[in-house]
Amino acid sequence: MPLIRRHKLTWKQVLKKHGYLQLPVAHDALTAKLIKLAGFPAYQVGGFALEGSLYGYPDADLTHLGEKSAAVARIIQAVDLPVLVDVDDGYGDAKNVVRTVETYEAMGVDAIFIEDQRPPKECGHMSGKVVVPAKSMVNKIQAACAARQNPEAFFILARTDSRQPEGIDAAIDRAGEYRKAGADGVYIEGPTSEKELRAVGKAFKGFPLATSILERGGATPWVAPSEMHKIGFTMILYPATVLFRATRAIQAALDAL
Secondary structure, eight states, X not given: OOOXXXXXXXXXHHHHHHSSEEEEBOSSHHHHHHHHHTTOSOEEEOHHHHIIIIIOOOSSSOOOHHHHHHHHHHHHTSOOSOEEEEOTTOSSSHHXXXXXXXXHHHHTOOEEEEEOBOSSOOOTTSSOOOBOOHHHHHHHHHHHHHHOSOTTTSEEEEEEOXXXXXXXXXXXXXXXXXXXXXXXXXXXXXXXXXXXXXXXXXXXXXXXXXXXXXXXXXXXXXXXXHHHHHHTOSEEEESSHHHHHHHXXXXXXXXXX
């Protein structure tokens, strides 16, 4: 399958141009169009939103590459914005990660993030998570980097969920290993205070750095995007904002009927 490059800017270039990115999730093509209309320069497609909107499932490892990639293909054809796609744990071991990278790069996806949870996974801000050995994740990152055809155009973000089971210092250490393995950026899920956010930002200052924030019930405190950028974060993911508000709107419409 030939590569499809639809965008003038790569993920690295859009990061450089804007300094930091606020990344709402598109769970369908209409939402992607609305994200563009609102003026966002990039967006993400998240596993939580896809599972919830398409299947009514919790984000618990119930769908994989086949279901997810079919949905992503429909969404990304709706707009020409650069997109970051959640690929969970890569859907298996290193060889599965290779297929995942090949699938999404050929599709025209600009960036992916891979996490180090052990299946069956938990939603990012929930307790009860278990992570694979760091070496297993390093192997996946190395396989992902080797599999891509264009390292300048296809961005690999390595996510660790180890904060909850192992603590913030272990999460920083793991993210450092993933950076050394070749990841283009690191993503530490679930810091629980501004102090922890600042420790992460200090450890990776000047390197592409991501985390996610929920309005309610999340582990990470709500900090203004501009302040997050000052701390050191360049990608701030909002995995539930749009879907939760859309759900409330649907409930209100049904109540009105």
